[in-house]
Amino acid sequence: MRIMLLAGILPAVLAPAAAQAAPCPTTAMLGTYDFGRAGVIGAAGQAAGVWSAATVRSGFAGDDLIVTYTPRHTPSATERMVYTALFNEVDDPRAECHQVGADGVARHVWVSYRCRTGIAPNYTLLVR
Numbered sequence: 846m847r848i849m850l851l852a853g854i855l856p857a858v859l860a861p862a863a864a865q866a867a868p869c870p871t872t873a874m875l876g877t878y879d880f881g882r883a884g885v886i887g888a889a890g891q892a893a894g895v896w897s898a899a900t901v902r903s904g905f906a907g908d909d910l911i912v913t914y915t916p917r918h919t920p921s922a923t924e925r926m927v928y929t930a931l932f933n934e935v936d937d938p939r940a941e942c943h944q945v946g947a948d949g950v951a952r953h954v955w956v957s958y959r960c961r962t963g964i965a966p967n968y969t970l971l972v973r
Contacts, residue, residue: 868916870914872911874912875949876910877908878908879936882935889928893926897913899913916952917953917954920973924959926971929967931965932965939962945970946959946960955972956973958971
């Protein structure tokens, strides 16, 4: 009798836990970037598939980038390129790359990042 009772209760208790384990999409501000840059970063991140939507809100210190993403707590199996900060479009491409990368880690958009430089002083943001 007890075994039958436990057999009936156990699935009911475990089912909600399994449903809660799957992360839900979240909409939050990724960060504030130089005027015009949030739109570029938002579009590139959406094209790369790291977030499903991006909007820009202009402020006094720059543009706020608001993204909809599924929070990550484990790294992806492969590295994904988000965007490249070009030296002729950004005052300090290295600093912007590191700021966007760190903002993404802080908000669990990705677990880790690195900024790769090319021949010119461009920086490409790669995430896991």
